[in-house]
Amino acid sequence: MSGAAAGGDAASGESAGDGRAGRRAESADAADGDAGAGSVSGATAGRDAASGESAGDGRAGRRAESGDGTDGEAGAGSVSGAAAGRDAASGESAGEQSEAAAELAAQRVERERIARRKAEKSAPIESGTKLSGKAADLLAAVRAVESGGKPATTVFAAPEPSPGPAAPAPEPVRRPQPAPAAAVPATETIEAVRRVLTDGGAPESLAPQVAAALGEGAATLLREDPWQLLRVSGVRPDQADGFARALLGAECGPDDERRGRAVTGWLLEQAAVAGHTALEMPALTAALARSAVPDPEAAVQDALAEGEALVFRDPLDPGAPEPEDDEEERPVRVLVALERYALAEESLADGLARLVNSLAKDPSDPWEAAAAAAAGGAAELARAVAGHGLVLHTGGEAARAEPAALLVAARAAGLRAFAATHTPDGSRRLVGGEEAVGTVAELLSGAAGPGRDTDGALALDLLIVLDASQLDVEGAAMLVEALPDGARLVLSGDPAVLWSAGPGRVFADLLAARVCPQIASRTPDPGPLGELVSGIGVGELAQVEAPGKEVVIVPVRDAGEAVHRTVQLVADSVPRAFGVPAGQTVVITPGHGGAAGTRALNAALKERLNPGPGRFGGFDPGDLIVHSPAPGRTVPGEVVTADADGLHLSCAGAPVVVPRERVEQSVRHGWALTAHQAAGSRWAAAVVVLPGDAVQSLSRPWVYTAFSRAERHLSVVHGVEQALPKAVAEILPKPRTTRLPLLLKTQVPAAD
Template sequence: MSEAEAELAAQRELRERIERRKAEKAGPVQAGARLSGKAADLLAAVRAVESGGKPPASVFTEPEPAPRRSAPEPVRQPQVMPSATPAPVASEAVDTVRAVLVEGGAPEALAAQVAAVLGEGADAQLRENPWQLLRVAGVRPEQADGFARALLGAECGPDDERRGGAVTVWLLEQAALAGHTALEAQALHAALAQRSVPDPDAAVQSALAEGDALVFQDALDEPGAPAAPAPSEDDGEGEEAERPVRVLIGLERYALAEESLADGLARVVNSLPKEDGSATDWESAATGSAAELIRAVAGHGLVLHTGGEASRAEPAALAATARSLGLRVCAAAHTPDGRRRFAALLASAERADRGAASGPDPLSAPGFGTEDETGAPDGPRHGTGEAGTDETVTTVAGLLAGTEGPGRDADGMLRTDLLIVVDAPQLDVESAAMLAESLPDGARLVLSGDPGVLWSAGPGRVFADLLAARACPQVASRTPDPGPIGELVSGIGIGELNQVAAPGKEVVIVPVRDAGEAVHRTVQLIADSVPRAIGIPAEQTQVITPGHGGAVGTRALNTALKERLNPGPGRFGGFDPGDRIAYSPAPGRTVPGQVVKADADGLHLECAGAAVVVPKERVEQTVRHGWALTAHQAVGARWPAAVVVLPGDAAQALTRPWIYTAFGRAEQHLSVVHGVDQALPRAVAEVAAKPRTTRLPALLRAQVPAAG
């Protein structure tokens, strides 16, 4: 049955059900005919009384309640991070897929991935449409073309409808990896033409007909978009000029995620009670640098907060204030290191509040509850009352997975009245949609972050889209990042690469001439210069470089750093106990850690205080050495010292957000291994973030009025 026939059959079945329901409602209804259980017994008793009989005595007697058994207090187990092992596939299915791959000249190693991606009947799907191989990560169109020629022979050609649809989906997947949630129709057609698809329009229609992609029309009335043309005299009286639209093509999962996110944010904005009686309490607690943020949150369900690293103290003060007012508060960071730093700020804010409340003048801290003998403010408190517990401060991934945070109620909603998300620029559209959907009605949401850092690894630019849409209050922090590093990074944020005074060697520039010297200087800085001159050991210093490949990429630098800092034979898949690693449990997430040991179960790691066991077959895909990272891997975390390596071949990859992010990972000391000459100031001044195509601003305009 074709897609159209299936749709018509479903519509016929729906109409038949509607007609049956109408007929049932129009017919006579026998009173009590559909009752059962207790209701039926009560109705029978009433009828017995009406007819002069005696009702059963058991009807009006309540059974003795069963004795309530006290449940033991649950024991919190130490958190173990998931190993991201895919669901196992039957060996028979893998064997049949392997036979097809061998016949088509494709690597046998892809058999398990193909069977997992295509599901049941994967071998038959490949024979019917060999270009389905493009659904496996890492396979390119030219490789799928060779596979198809081997299987189909003379039937294979560039104008094959199956090829056009598969290449369309592949291009949309590649666009998602680059951050787009959809592509404009013109851009997609041009990309298809570059891939030798003779009829791009037919290829797109094939993907739409198969349900692999969706088409959208968004009005072009966002800021910076072309204005709608004025009606001309030839338009005719009473006829309105058509509004210009842009046609977008996107994958279903990201389209639904953006629509779900817009719906969820609209609900957050509109579900906050207009008058909840707490305005006075919020106003009295609005003091210090966080006063503007506290006032904004008091009257709005959704608030955006922008600022650098030092501005994190403001959402921490907001969290302390909300907890003192009896609200259930949860804060989520992008990385375990961000969780640790925010927990420390929250603990500091609560200590300051308690100190102010217990001072000689109780009225100097209005809005905070009085303290009992235990020293805890009165009123309901969430969790254990200690800042930084798992119930209060979490990671976004842990909160969504249910391994951290306050848990969920019977309806699946988070048990929180205020959710604060720091590192908000790292929210991709799917994670943001899950968070918005998980908030109960009446809860407040605060998205806080630095708009100058790199955007999320996943599709979308949620924080930037919300800032551009102006659909809610925006509070910009005026708290500057301190010291020479803060001054340098702040200047980069506005497009200026300033020379800053660094009397304590907070910022050091190390010029190099070629890749070999860059690697040598980097190892020297980590192993000798920074520990000796600055006093920061090698394990607290992070190397950041633009990419994984090349002569000065993460692979080359990690090889050199391992040889100097932890030499060994690499008996466990290239790793030895004591190696610094970067573990990626999911795409876009990187957790630093250390190798503990290896055995039959896999590679044992310690990541952010949690034990992780990575199965042997997953080590190559999820674990890398971690002395050197890219800026995308390092975002959301900070180290006492950072060495940023800028080799000559990286000049084209530099952008202002990349430099801003990389330089901002250092707390006390920053060394820059500089080999790009004038490309660095040029990138800071001229090269902004690469644009991403998203639908969220248009969806928000349709649901949430502008906040001005």
């Protein structure tokens, strides 16, 4: 990609809004012309808007009104250089486990006050007037979030750059949901909740979600404390305030302690959406003040007293000696966390320490045999695993061959070994035997893997987890808890890709903590695509030669043109030039919203590739979809049919039935995805769409993840001009506040 982006001087990159359907232009092929094939640049390539002339890769070329960019002559594989970017800062503050454990115990004691406080509350308050305005606004907001839109104003996001084109919905990270109830809410409970919602002017359709979130007695609890509505995904404080005013009337006010507690919990969940497992107290109180809570500190203390959050005082320098009686106390960082994430991090740190400390120092014969059988890069990894309970392995796509070789060698030596990946496609790309490979979800559920021993632990000597960058703190904790004493754990991943969709940055935290051996693969990804992606990983858009048109750049002026050209690339250009069917080409775009987001692109792609009335809740047989069985997990598939049981899908070759009430929340069309949805999978061809309104969503990890999804061919629909090399060179991952590095430093000795 050269220093200039192919695009017209009329190209403004302006957003066309948050439309759901993309307009299909009736003009030339999306890959027309010979200018800019393989050239992504940081400045306009000098194409005149009227004549269609461009200067991709330093050569002027007339842009034809028909033809195929994949057949073009100029600029194949030319990617301009930007300065190498800064390395991501990974330092985290730390603290002592004994103090953290004491805090947990203290919080549990405080919960004894809960029953007394609830007993002092008054009887249910009579309903007030209806909520003014359209109740549909609330429902629309909820559905927008459940479909992957922005959950609310990004309270804990990093400061935005200077004003520019309107940004689409950000890279989706699903809002964490409450743990599923043991049973489906009773019909009577749902109906009682429905009546309360009606009294408050809220959409009745929220009743099942409210009942599931609040459990038995949900209607009574919601009438007593209307701000409990904030526990439902997508509801914002201003909407809960309106609901509360309708129920409580004049007794409703911003200083109500119930509101303060609920908004505190909501803000902590919003922090989890941004990837944090905890928040520093000043950040939390500042956010509460912005949410019109009169006394933020009192609101936090009230939430702590009710057991709705936990507080930790982590020393800034955990290695410093304890202060003497006459010395000042050590400086601390005060963190507040939701219990589920705090306990998950504690459990993860405990489990990792157990694996490291329970390993016998002298490797046994089977491990020595496995190490001797491995060769090349896998031999170094095998030797590290033979003597350590926890090993980290880093590298790109080609480096996956090394843990795969370790898996084969370990099983040949008689060891019980298994490899778990983030997606079914990741399992498909890993060699080691069908019975030895599966997804993390399949392993934990028992659908794949060796099963459990008499103690409930996985019957394994070695667990290899690939795509480890996608592990969130809860998933990682469950995996580690399931391993028996003496087992080895290898976490293998690419540190340059996007972090997990869920809270935490487990793999990055472990790399930064340096508590175990780290094996960096020296196996590079091959070809022009490998060279391009490797350069992005170190902050540079390097020039690459692509004689086979492995990289093609399609300049566009606006989002409407981006949608049109994307459809023609998928439906015609790529299949014709490379023999890749449309179903094996993925489209990746920064967000769900916007005129070139996943919703608009999927609507246009469905119209071209599988038109139909959408008779099954917007879906037709043959539609490509992504199914999200749990927050942060997406599985690609295809619609088969529908009946009274729900929507029937085929996901990774397995039949899946989604109940009709869950279709809207968990199934989306899947021709176009976001980078987070695509992480862990690869396709024969990828079309990455960069409309002008995507500028603020771009970062080095995003570009690296999106561009590395292609195995044979990458087309870049390019409308962001200089923003692309700038993002690669300068925009690093947004920091996440976690406690894992501190916990590891206090429990696991530093590696040699």
